[in-house]
Amino acid sequence: MALATTQVLKMVFLTPLNKQVTISLNNPKDTLTAAEVQGVMDTMIARNIFMTTNGELASKVSARIIDTTTNELFTA
Template sequence: MSKTLVMNFLTAEGKKTSIRFKDVKEAVTPTEVSTVMDTIIEKNIFITTNGELKLKDSAQIVDTTTEELAI
């Protein structure tokens, strides 16, 4: 089982973009995620082809399981 944090932002051009972090810790809180997203925007850490990240849109944790099949 693998958990990935997906943080979605709106760019200066109004386009959606996302940043993914694999193997996120079990006890991550919405407040921690919101703070990280604010810091990313404030520090202008990432710039996309559609401009700077300007607004938080949403965030989710995607839980993926892999099942091996005997073939």
């Protein structure tokens, strides 16, 4: 029985059409701060780095790190 823990940083934005867009990054640094994430999100918005089907990223909604622990019971 093996345990595996993973982390994902999820950054949520709004487009000009008021649609949410989530950008996920696996295995963020353990030392990552809210200020660093906000700064990166601001840069992504200012430089129009991503274009979605609902338009560019217009504003920040939230950011969170999600921890997931997987307990593998068996493999065939």
